[in-house]
Amino acid sequence: MEDSLYFEEQHLQVREMVRNFAREEVAPVAAHFDAIAEFPWANIRKMGELGLLGVPWSEELGGAGLDLVSYMIVIHELAKVDASHGLTVSAHTTLGTSPIVHFGTEAQRRRYVPLLASGRVMGGFGLTEEGAGSDAGGTRTTAVRRGDHYVLNGSKRFITHGGVGEIFVVTAVTDPSQGTRGISSFILTKQNDDLAAAQEHGIGHDASLRPMPGFSSGKKEDKLGWRASDTRELIFQDVEVPAENLLGAEGQGFINFMRTLDAGRVGIAALSLGIAEGAFEEALKYASVRKQFGQAIATFQGIGFQLADMATEIEAGKHLVYHAARMLQEGKSVTKSAAMAKLFCSELAMRATIKAIQIHGGYGYTKEYPVERMMRDAKICEIGEGTSEIQRLVISRELLRNLVA
């Protein structure tokens, strides 16, 4: 989209760099890490060095100091080649780091953000629980104040970077009588469970972070897609969390996390768009070289029209994503536009990847081509950070906000 209204020269420079990095460093290893389902530490280190793990944070906090359009470009371009790498950026930055940047005290920001922004350690966000998925307000994890600390008990489910991360922001109920206004958030630290692999690359751990006794990660999920991303349970057994680790005011945790998810959804929309565009590019390339009945299959109208539809929908997705990113950058409420972008782009990713496989015929169903992985990676985009049903719920609620009491 050289002609895009959303991009300036600097955005194009960021895009070119990330595109080259994705093509040269990520594409060659994507199938491998999908197959072995391990975290790609070597690339994580390189991404940290390039500034990709702290794109929007100020240089003072160790970030790159770029805007949110640049940040979405990073996720989008990585996901074109490998969704897991794109997710790492999104989950680490928006989910793991942004609550500390936005809701933390000055001391908390200085303590944790530079470690995260540089990619020295990975961060995560613990909201979902076994009984609290779409209904995230149904949090059961409790935090009881005892003197100068809180004691946390409970568990979180499906937490991205649960094993590989060291810094987590999590929600817990501090006042059960207050419903969602009785949910607070905390900053917790534990040791990386994949330490040996990480330290081969000199990252993944910081000795200054105190592992909190009783805070551990559970089993690693064996997933359909996003296999190079680490998803685990987080377990809290009488974890003593110093009161200074309360993130934001008591009772504000749920509200703050919902705001975080608004931004997170733009990131997942960018990621989904990347998957769709990556699959489209593969399909276009394949259809122009694969010959049947003596001609390139792209020249059959039945294929050409599918490519035209994919390209059009992707263009529409770009407008939704980069418009929402601009709104976010300008500090406007993105509840509706983020939900729309995520809903449209995640469903587009599914449609586009299925079409891409179809265009590849039998070859698309094998691991010789990346489109089957892209399809597996696309499915979760309709589930994570709010299912498509929940996005529709959010959008319809926004539509009816001033109409129905």
Add this chain to the structure above:
Amino acid sequence: MGGTIFLVNFFTMGAAPVKIAVCIKRVPEMDGAFKIAASGTAVDETGLKWDISDFDGYAVEAALQMTEKLGAGEVHVISLGPDVVQETLRKALSMGCARATHLKCDVVPFDPFAIASALAAELQGGGYDLVMFGKMSIDSANGAVGLMVADLLGMPMVHGCSKLDIAAGAGTARREIEGGGELVRFSLPAVVSIDEGIARPRYPSLKGIMAAKKKPMDVKPAQLGPVRLTVQKMDLPAARAAGRILGEGAAVVPELVRLLQQEAKVI
């Protein structure tokens, strides 16, 4: 001359900062499909993507690594061409070069001497210890500009370095030659051109991209030399005919040999 004064400094003071110029060319990326323009003498540029010529990128990286290793000095980049070359210069700035010079002309002439004259005019008196080029540009592949600049500046020239080191007023370089390598030593100031294998260009970091916006970019008219060489006609390689599979195993070898002798006439 600035370079001579510097030479003295280097010997007496040790870690004096080095000043390196790298001349870079903006070229089309080679993985696309090319068409010949209506003129018949140039490539049709519509839809092409552009980047620093490969060997020039290695030169930028090698220059940055040398100044980083010495802990002192800076790398300037120079490019000749229309305004769009500023994009290419900015990329080199975002990789870590300190300053850029755009020698402006509407069309890059094909004659390497015309280009070399403009570059030499800019480099002359710039006080550079080392002037670097890629071994050749990957589009026109003349490999001549660097050599001509060295001659115009009256400096020693090492063509096609695969390793390069400078210290104390002199440099050493390795060149890959047919069947082996050779190590050469040269005095500074000098001109070198860079072969592949010396260093893989770094990705510009996001911080580098931000910093590049604030770095100086001088724009000057290119003082091109006379153009005495032009392209008369360009053509694309003939399309290759589809291959033929004769079969498998030893049984088809006699037929293969017969075809290679009588049809392809290659043995």
